[in-house]
Amino acid sequence: MSGALERVVVRAPGKINLSLHVGGVDGRGYHALATVFQAVDLYETVTATRADEMSLEITSEVPGEVPLDGTNLALRAAELLRTECGVRDAAALHVRKQVPVAGGMAGGSADAAAVLVALDRLWGLGLGAEALRTLGARLGADVPFSMLGHTALGRGNGADLTTVLTHGEWTWLLAVPGGHLSTPEVFRRFDELVLAGGRVPPERPEIDERQLQALSGGNLELLADTLHNDLQAAAFALHPRLEEVVEAAERLGAIGAIVSGSGPTVAALVEDEAAARTIAAGLTEDGLVESCLIARGSAPGASVLEES
Ligand code: C5P
Numbered sequence: 077m078s079g080a081l082e083r084v085v086v087r088a089p090g091k092i093n094l095s096l097h098v099g100g101v102d103g104r105g106y107h108a109l110a111t112v113f114q115a116v117d118l119y120e121t122v123t124a125t126r127a128d129e130m131s132l133e134i135t136s137e138v139p140g141e142v143p144l145d146g147t148n149l150a151l152r153a154a155e156l157l158r159t160e161c162g163v164r165d166a167a168a169l170h171v172r173k174q175v176p177v178a179g180g181m182a183g184g185s186a187d188a189a190a191v192l193v194a195l196d197r198l199w200g201l202g203l204g205a206e207a208l209r210t211l212g213a214r215l216g217a218d219v220p221f222s223m224l225g226h227t228a229l230g231r232g233n234g235a236d237l238t239t240v241l242t243h244g245e246w247t248w249l250l251a252v253p254g255g256h257l258s259t260p261e262v263f264r265r266f267d268e269l270v271l272a273g274g275r276v277p278p279e280r281p282e283i284d285e286r287q288l289q290a291l292s293g294g295n296l297e298l299l300a301d302t303l304h305n306d307l308q309a310a311a312f313a314l315h316p317r318l319e320e321v322v323e324a325a326e327r328l329g330a331i332g333a334i335v336s337g338s339g340p341t342v343a344a345l346v347e348d349e350a351a352a353r354t355i356a357a358g359l360t361e362d363g364l365v366e367s368c369l370i371a372r373g374s375a376p377g378a379s380v381l382e383e384s
Pocket of ligand 1: 108233
């Protein structure tokens with residue numbers, strides 16, 4: 077076939093949630109959210125090469141086990157595209173991981189986002205960004221954001237996105253404590269805590285307008301002040317040492333620290349890389365973390381790096 081591509085390389089970013097307000101549950105079991113996502117420059121890089129059958133190989137720069145079976149989001153993304161578009165072609169997928177595994181930073185969603193973009197190109201489907209985001213939303217609430225990138229407000233289950241204006245760059249220390257948290261389990265514990273506290277979650281949660289001001293004005297202190305995660309108490313309840321990590325990061329000099337998404341990665345907002353390194357050294361010395369990563373936000377969404 078003339079002009080057909082043999083190989084496409086796409087990278088997609090991980091994210092943190094600068095705020096996460098959780099409301100009631102809808103008919104599909106999803107909670108209504110109002111969240112501000114920020115993509116950071118830790119990327120999942122997918123290389124898709126034409127092949128006779130589908131296969132998946134993973135090279136990881138971060139600790140943690142990734143399933144290679146049918147539950148893997150990269151493979152599910154490929155299958156979804158084949159079914160939806162009646163594709164008979166196949167591809168060998170290679171994923172290089174930089175985003176902490178099962179850490180609340182949407183690494184699996186970034187894999188799915190990168191695969192959708194890569195195979196759309198490789199197989200010449202021409203679906204375009206919006207259709208790919210709609211397909212991505214069927215794989216997970218965070219997939220569309222990994223395609224869009226930068227900083228965005230997420231509503232609904234997190235997949236209805238509006239880009240947020242930002243000024244400047246933000247430096248994050250990402251503290252990865254040992255252990256994983258399951259997103260559905262954290263949401264379940266959130267429901268239990270709400271029930272036990274006799275609270276009624278809002279039908280339509282709202283974000284803090286001051287956070288948008290902090291982002292558009294490049295105001296570090298105000299951003300730190302508005303970091304918020306309704307899932308944090310549930311994550312603390314399920315991960316015994318997590319609260320200590322957040323407290324220690326702040327004590328060691330973070331301007332603010334928060335559990336990212338459903339955790340357990342802790343995102344600490346810092347002045348600069350030197351501050352990040354000092355805090356990382358302190359957390360490591362105290363035996364509170366498995367690893368620490370330094371990242372900058374915002375980062376662009378899923379994009380093609382190479383094709384041939
Ligand atoms: O969409 P994703 O695969 O990330 O979600 C995993 C699980 O987390 C969902 O099946 C649901 O139990 C929970 N969840 C939720 N509300 C959301 C997003 C996820 O309850 N907005």
